[in-house]
Amino acid sequence: MxxxxxxxxxxxxxxxxxxxxxxxxxxxxxxxxxxxxxxxxxxxxxxxxxxxxxxxxxxxxxxxxxxxxxxxxxVNKVDLVDQFKELSKIIRKDGILAIEQQVAEMEDPF
Incomplete structure (x- = not known):
């Protein structure tokens, strides 16, 4: 909607x-x-x-x-916050370059 x-x-x-x-x-x-x-x-x-x-x-x-x-x-803000939390866990564990594939697959145009 x-x-x-x-x-x-x-x-x-x-x-x-x-x-x-x-x-x-x-x-x-x-x-x-x-x-x-x-x-x-x-x-x-x-x-x-x-x-x-x-x-x-x-x-x-x-x-x-x-x-x-x-x-x-x-935008479902709860889902967006959860998505950022998951990305931040990956960044903390594996570094910023580890999220390139996940970011490329995101549907948000921004």
């Missing part, structure tokens, strides 16, 4: 709302701030920079990363 993070969408709506409110209250009006070529240069240039910087597999994961910023999976 996944838990919705309600604060992220609320924060986005508030930020956009405050920006539009401030623009509407200004003397020049909303039309003064709308410039399609500038928007295309900013958004298109940013997207092109992402494509130049990262490989295709990383770019394909952008939608899932955006989704994870709003909807986070619920």
């Amino acid at each position: 996944k838990k919705n993070d309600i604060l992220t969408p609320i924060g986005l709506v508030l930020a956009i709302g405050f920006i539009f409110f401030a623009i509407a209250q200004g003397k020049g009006g909303v039309g003064m701030f709308i410039d399609i070529p500038s928007f295309l240069i900013t958004v298109g240039g940013s997207f092109a920079a992402v494509l130049i910087t990262f490989d295709l597999d990383t770019v394909k994961r952008i939608p899932s990363a955006l989704k994870m910023s709003i909807v986070s999976p619920s």
Whole structure:
């Protein structure tokens, strides 16, 4: 089961709302701030920079990363603590390199 993070969408709506409110209250009006070529240069240039910087597999994961910023999976904290306890026992006994295989098999994306 996944838990919705309600604060992220609320924060986005508030930020956009405050920006539009401030623009509407200004003397020049909303039309003064709308410039399609500038928007295309900013958004298109940013997207092109992402494509130049990262490989295709990383770019394909952008939608899932955006989704994870709003909807986070619920984690059983007791199981997570038990998992860390087991890993710490192995580290204490055999050293840090002994847990490489267990860490690689973990399902947590972080």
